Amino acid sequence: METFLAVCIGLVLYTYIGYGILVWLLVRIRGRRPVLEVDPAFSPEVTLIIPAYNERLCLAEKVANSFAQHYPADKIKFLFVTEGSTDGSSDFLRATYGSRIALLEGTERRGKVAAMNRAMQQVATPIAIFTDANTILNREAVQNLVRHFQDPKVGAVAGEKRILTNDSESAAGSGEGLYWKYESFLKRMDSDLHTIVGAAGELFAVRTDLYEPVETDTILDDFIISLRIAGRGFRVAYEPDAYAMERPSFSIIDEQKRKIRISAGGFQSIVRLSYLLNVFRYGWLTFEYVSHRVMRWAVAPPCLPLIFLANGWLAVREWLNGSAGGYGWTSLFSLQCLFYAAAWLGYRLEKQNLRWKLLFVPFYFTFMNVCALAGLVRYLKGNQSGTWEKVRRAGEVEFKAP
Numbered sequence: 001m002e003t004f005l006a007v008c009i010g011l012v013l014y015t016y017i018g019y020g021i022l023v024w025l026l027v028r029i030r031g032r033r034p035v036l037e038v039d040p041a042f043s044p045e046v047t048l049i050i051p052a053y054n055e056r057l058c059l060a061e062k063v064a065n066s067f068a069q070h071y072p073a074d075k076i077k078f079l080f081v082t083e084g085s086t087d088g089s090s091d092f093l094r095a096t097y098g099s100r101i102a103l104l105e106g107t108e109r110r111g112k113v114a115a116m117n118r119a120m121q122q123v124a125t126p127i128a129i130f131t132d133a134n135t136i137l138n139r140e141a142v143q144n145l146v147r148h149f150q151d152p153k154v155g156a157v158a159g160e161k162r163i164l165t166n167d168s169e170s171a172a173g174s175g176e177g178l179y180w181k182y183e184s185f186l187k188r189m190d191s192d193l194h195t196i197v198g199a200a201g202e203l204f205a206v207r208t209d210l211y212e213p214v215e216t217d218t219i220l221d222d223f224i225i226s227l228r229i230a231g232r233g234f235r236v237a238y239e240p241d242a243y244a245m246e247r248p249s250f251s252i253i254d255e256q257k258r259k260i261r262i263s264a265g266g267f268q269s270i271v272r273l274s275y276l277l278n279v280f281r282y283g284w285l286t287f288e289y290v291s292h293r294v295m296r297w298a299v300a301p302p303c304l305p306l307i308f309l310a311n312g313w314l315a316v317r318e319w320l321n322g323s324a325g326g327y328g329w330t331s332l333f334s335l336q337c338l339f340y341a342a343a344w345l346g347y348r349l350e351k352q353n354l355r356w357k358l359l360f361v362p363f364y365f366t367f368m369n370v371c372a373l374a375g376l377v378r379y380l381k382g383n384q385s386g387t388w389e390k391v392r393r394a395g396e397v398e399f400k401a402p
Contacts, residue, residue: 005310008303015300016365019291020182023189032192038147045125046146046205047077051115052133056087062133063097071142077102080133081119084109114216120208129205130222135244137203144242145205155210155234156226158196159203159242160184178360179368184240186292191238194284197292199226199236202244210234215272219265227273230285252350256371263375266297301372308336340366 048066052059059080066078082089083106090105104119120128127146131137141159148157161180190196201222210229214221226236270293277294279286314329339362346363349356 001310001314005307005314008307008310011295012300012303012307014291015295019295020186020189023186023193023288023291027189027192030193036147036150039150042147042150043072043075044127044146044149045075045077046071046127046129046142047079047123047125047208048129048131048142049079049081049116049119049123050131050133051081051112051119052085052089053082053109053112053115054085054087054089055133056085056089056092058134059089059092060096061136063093063101065136067100068139069137069142070139071146076142077125079104079119079122081105081115083107083115083118111216113214113218113221116221117213117216120211120213123208126208127205128208128211129203130201131203131244132201132246135202135246137245138241138243141203141242141244144239145203148237148239149205149207151235151237153235154237155229155232156199156204156206156236157242158187158199158226158236158238159205159244160187160238160240161200161202162243162245164245164247179364187238188240190288190292191236194288195230195235196238197227197230197236197285197289198223200244202246203242207234218268218272219261220269223265223269224272227269227276227289231273231276231282252347252367256367259368259371260374260378263297263372264379265375266293266372267376267379270294270298297372298376301369301376304369305373308333308340311336343367 048069050062050066052062055062063078069076078101080093080101081104082093083104085105090103093101093103102122104115104122116130127149129142129145137159145157145159148154161184163180187196198220199222201220204222204226206225206229210232211225212228214224218224230236273289276282276286276289282289311329311333315333318327318329342359343362343366346356346359347367349359350363
């Protein structure tokens with residue numbers, strides 16, 4: 001039991017701390033990738049693809065933000081995909097912007113992945129860039145993404161996701177921001193070592209001729225698309241100076257729905273990308289993929305309750321045997337109880353719209369892993385579809401069509 005507990009603790013520590021340290025050391029030993037020399041003349045045509053299901057409220061800001069990109073105006077096209085929308089999005093875009101944008105619409109809602117597959121059939125430019133309608137890009141985003149394609153070994157480029165929070169935001173939103181800061185650090189290390197393992201759907205670019213139609217029930221389309229490109233021998237680069245900014249989830253319930261869905265998608269992705277587990281064929285890609293993603297979704301979450309139960313059993317045995325050997329297991333179990341009590345308190349305060357920064361880490365860490373286990377249950381039940389209702393974001397007001 002002691003060995004079992006030690007192994008489980010080691011797996012969790014490696015997943016959340018050890019891998020970050022190891023990949024940082026490997027990058028220091030191997031050296032960072034050379035700084036990309038930008039050729040001012042390199043400005044290939046690109047298509048900015050914006051799936052927008054019932055996003056009428058934020059479309060005007062998104063279009064203005066897209067038009068404001070620092071990229072040659074004759075080299076960038078805009079394709080909005082509004083199929084299935086019932087809030088007047090299509091009529092608004094058509095009446096307001098006319099031929100300045102391309103519009104792909106339809107009465108049937110078939111989901112984001114089906115919309116993306118359909119949109120890619122319309123793209124004639126060598127580079128396609130995906131971005132969400134509810135995010136705002138920095139003005140250099142397109143330019144900074146595209147420059148990486150000067151390297152023929154780069155098949156896709158991922159931008160950075162940033163969460164905009166203020167002092168009155170929920171603990172979930174603040175935790176989400178901390179999570180993405182750490183995630184951005186890991187992506188920088190992954191990219192310097194070999195390739196990143198999964199783009200964020202808020203902003204990523206691909207070579208059009210490398211895009212493969214994705215199964216329409218896919219939950220994490222961005223992850224599947226980028227990993228399949230990496231599996232074909234191309235690098236997926238990371239560009240932190242191309243970033244998409246969005247607000248955190250409106251409430252802990254909204255964030256919970258989002259996290260469970262992502263976790264269910266993680267297990268779906270592990271099954272569909274099982275061939276990437278062959279380290280003899282994929283080498284560094286397999287190492288990064290397993291360490292950064294597979295263990296985060298499929299190993300660490302189930303280890304946590306096992307650690308708690310095993311530690312509890314050892315603590316009881318320690319008490320029954322007396323204090324001759326000390327109370328090390330009891331002390332560790334007490335610390336676990338304090339940690340989860342802090343997480344529970346953070347959850348209770350969040351339900352009452354109260355915040356205490358000291359509780360962010362235990363709360364969000366526990367929250368993520370509970371959602372991962374719930375995602376596993378949902379995936380095993382097979383009741384997750386490729387379409388879903390978007391979560392509310394902080395500061396968001398519902399738009400009602402006239």
